[in-house]
Amino acid sequence: MIYCNVLLLALSSVSTDIVSFQYQGGVESSGMRIDVGSYAAPIMTDWDGDGLQDLICGQFDQGRIRFYRNVGSAEEPLFNGFDYLLDGAVYLSVPYG
Numbered sequence: 001m002i003y004c005n006v007l008l009l010a011l012s013s014v015s016t017d018i019v020s021f022q023y024q025g026g027v028e029s030s031g032m033r034i035d036v037g038s039y040a041a042p043i044m045t046d047w048d049g050d051g052l053q054d055l056i057c058g059q060f061d062q063g064r065i066r067f068y069r070n071v072g073s074a075e076e077p078l079f080n081g082f083d084y085l086l087d088g089a090v091y092l093s094v095p096y097g
Helices: none
Strands: 005-010 020-026 041-045 054-058 065-068
Touching: none
Parallel strands: none
Antiparallel strands: 005 020, 041 054, 054 065
């Protein structure tokens, strides 16, 4: 199983600095570790414009894209379930398999 994990990206304002990543642990939704199958492709972004970082995560199965709304805070994100992203009535997807 492949799980979504969070990496904290530490960047400096000087472009010549070294970028470092730090493992922050597994990510849960509704008390369960998020499992999207193989080839997870997570990114944190403020998708819904509410000032909180949401989780967008591609999944291998059918190439669908999951949206996990952050219902917690900036300091302690909290996710309760997900929705698939849609373009009108059609699921957004990326190539898979």
